[in-house]
Amino acid sequence: MGIYDCIDGITTFCPRCEKKLTEDFHTKDFKDMFLNHYAPGDIVPNERRTKQSLNVYTSCPECGMYVSLCLMIDGDMLTYQISKVEE
Numbered sequence: 001m002g003i004y005d006c007i008d009g010i011t012t013f014c015p016r017c018e019k020k021l022t023e024d025f026h027t028k029d030f031k032d033m034f035l036n037h038y039a040p041g042d043i044v045p046n047e048r049r050t051k052q053s054l055n056v057y058t059s060c061p062e063c064g065m066y067v068s069l070c071l072m073i074d075g076d077m078l079t080y081q082i083s084k085v086e087e
């Protein structure tokens, strides 16, 4: 059950209007999604992971564009590396 988990501490820019985006990043890549909060540097429990990366998404409050990016999980730690930004 659940909807999504929240990822804090991320900053990126909207590829369309270049607005700075710093909040309301969500992911559906954890098991048992239940509005937990994680941030880069946090330990992600092994039993909650489904893969070694996390697809994180938000929508731009300015223009409504869907923005997604990828955070890697290094060992058990969520890292801040963003390996893709796509529409």
Ligand SMILES: [Zn+2]
Residues within 6 Å of the ligand: 014, 015, 016, 017, 018, 019, 060, 061, 062, 063, 064, 065
């Ligand atoms: Zn925008």
